[in-house]
Structures are given as structure tokens and as C-alpha cells.
Amino acid sequence: MHVTADCAGPEGRCFFKTQANLLTPGGPIGLPQDTWARQTITLRSTNRSVWQEAWFSAPAGMPRELKGANHDNVLSKGYQSLSDYQLSITYFGGGPLQRFATDGDSVQTDWVSGRPNLDAGFIVCSNIQAVFGGVNVTTPSACAQTTFN
Template sequence: MIMRRLAVLTGGLAVLAAMTQPALAGAAFDSGDASIPVDGITQLEVHTTADCIPGENRCHFTARANLMTPDGPITFPNDLWARQTVTVRSMARNVWQEVDYSSPSWAPRETKGGNYDGVLSKMFRSPTNVEITNVYYGGGPLERFTVAGSSVPTDWNTGRPATDSDFIVCTNIQVVYSGVNLTSPSACSHTRF
């Protein structure tokens, strides 16, 4: 009788483990896209990626913007002024995001802000999220409109990496150039370790 109960219990635990394992081993990568029409053929697009790597206890992210035409993505015109906001956070209220980033993507890593190639950036921290604001003056290559960064989500209570929490990156951009003044919808990526 005891052996039968033990066998049933073991079998039940195996089924439970098999059912929950895919959720725990799910993809640690996500991407998000959003767009708004500029005119009849051009779209303003924003894109995000989030990739959490358990072995590093770190999540990597990108946020970028471009114009899209039938011929593919193109950069912005030279008379551009734009403000992009990137938000890095978790759904857990006790998780601090220890972020560093590059803006443009080829610039040195920052933890406060910078001014590289006409891209002014500033990072604002709060107990539960980080907001990076970029102001762009003029056009340039597509990479100029890309923010690349990483974060160590940290549990406020223990000071240890919060590898059991989720990781969210969102971005939007306001662009102003000849005859255009638009704000994109937000694009978000949501993943976990």
C-alpha cells in the first residue's frame, strides 16, 4: 500500500515537473515593434529586444527607431529633432534595475548620461525602474538611433540578482522634421530568466 502511494506520488510529481518545466525553460528572448504612418508610404517604427542570460544574471536590451519605406528601413533626415524614451523595469515592485547603456550603440557605456555625436542622453533612476532619455539632433546612420544596454535586476530585500523576476523594456520616440511632428506608440519586450 505504501509503495503504491509512493509510486502515485512520484508519478504525480513527475507529471507536475514535466508540465512546469517548459514554462521555466521558456525563451529568455523577446522583441517588440510598433509603428505609425508618416505619410502614404513611410512608417515611423520603434523596436525593442530583451534577452536575459541566467549564467550572467544579466539582461541585455536594445531600443531603436527608424523610418520604414517599401524599400526597407531608412534613417531620419538631417533636419531632425527627436526625443526617445527607454524604460527598463520589472513587474515585481521590489526589483531594482542596475543599468548601463550606450547611446548611440557604438558609444562608451554610461551609467548617468552622455553627449556623443549629437545624441544627448540622460538616465533617471527610481526604486523600481530606469528611464533613459535621448535627444537627437540631425540624421545619421541607423545605429545612431539605437540604445544598447544591460541590467542586473536586483532584489531590494537580499541584494542578490532577482533571477526569478521578469524583465521589461519599452520605448517610444517623438520626431520633428520638415512637415512632420509625430510620437510613436510604445514597443515593449517582456521576458524573464
């Protein structure tokens, strides 16, 4: 599991990307065709007074969603709470690396002022459980943390 995060601009927008893959001696590859997998991505701030609202593409490159969708048997759903935003992505079937990439952006909004919070840090964590060929693998959480430039 790979996770990246970047925050830039006065509008308080942070960007994230996750990538799941199998690592072979020849390098990273996608997952086998008989794969079923569930990925969880959590977006949050270092400041608990920040509201997260996210738009995402699962797989990456598909139209951005706010609540969820089904693109080529990749089902996604967003769940919002008071202090974080969680994505649940379910994959039916394997494929190339691109199928297991998710990207998106989030606006960190201050609860009190209603304006973008440029002082708070942005944290993205993700893990995936994949089942294929009689193997059941769960990755540890991979996280990325950043602040505004």
C-alpha cells in the first residue's frame, strides 16, 4: 500500500493518492483476476476542529465522486463524520496497477469560521484486505502527512 498527500493553495485544498499492488522480484504488479479486496482510506486533520469534505476517483481517472459509485466493478462509498472522511472501496476482480489506484482532494474547513484552515496538517491513511487464490492478505496502514506550502 502506497499513500501520498499534498496541500497547496489559498482555497485549503489537499490532494491524496493511494496505490495497492503486489511486489514481485520484477517490481510492482496488479492483483490476480480472482481477487476480492476491500480498501479503507481515512482523511483527517491534525486539528479536530476541521471539517473534511472529499471528492475522489476510484479507480483513479474516473469521474470524481462525493458519495460513491460503481466503475467497472470497483464500488466506492464515502462516509463523513465530524472530524474525518472515510472511503470504503471494494474491488471485484483483479487487473493492472491502475485499477487499484485511488485519488482525490479534500477541503479542510474550519468549524468556527467556515473558511479553509491553512494551519492544520492533513493526514491520509489506507490499508487493504485482498483475497485471491486461497490467500488472504491484510496490509498494515500506510499513512502520509503534510501541511500547506
